[in-house]
Amino acid sequence: MVKWQIHLDLQCPHSKRVFDQLxxxxxxFGDEYEISVVLTALPFHHNAFYAMQGAYxxxxxxxxxxRDMFIKEAFAQQGTFENSPTAAMPRSKVLELFAGIAEQACK
Structure with a gap:
């Protein structure tokens, strides 16, 4: 079976639209392709790397x-960790956002 990897950035609104259609x-196409998600972090999405680390x-x-639930929750809460709302936020507070998402994912 042919593999189809879909690369997503958890902070990217375009990735969210793709995820919503996954x-x-x-x-x-599931009968023709083995479809999987690979997380990536675009450098202009300042918190995408932290989100990706959280998922893994x-x-x-x-x-x-x-992990799949974390990804779903991260996309649902994406507005809370975009660049603008977190620009003046200490990194520890940003990481707390992802810890909360992780707690929800592990329920």
Missing amino acids: DDLKAA AVESLAGAAA
Whole structure:
């Protein structure tokens, strides 16, 4: 089976639109392609690397299903960690945002 990797940035609004259509893509092409998500961090999305680290930390602690839930929750809460709302926020507060998302993902 041919692999189809979809690269997403958890802070990117375009990635969010792709993620929102992922189930439809899998339904339409899942018989032809092994579709998987690969997280990346675009350098102009200041918090995308932290989000990506959070997703992979959750996966290492709680498994792939928890990682997928983290990704879903991160996209749902994307507005809270965009560049503008976090520009003057200390990094520790930004990391607390992702810790909260991780707690929700691991429930």
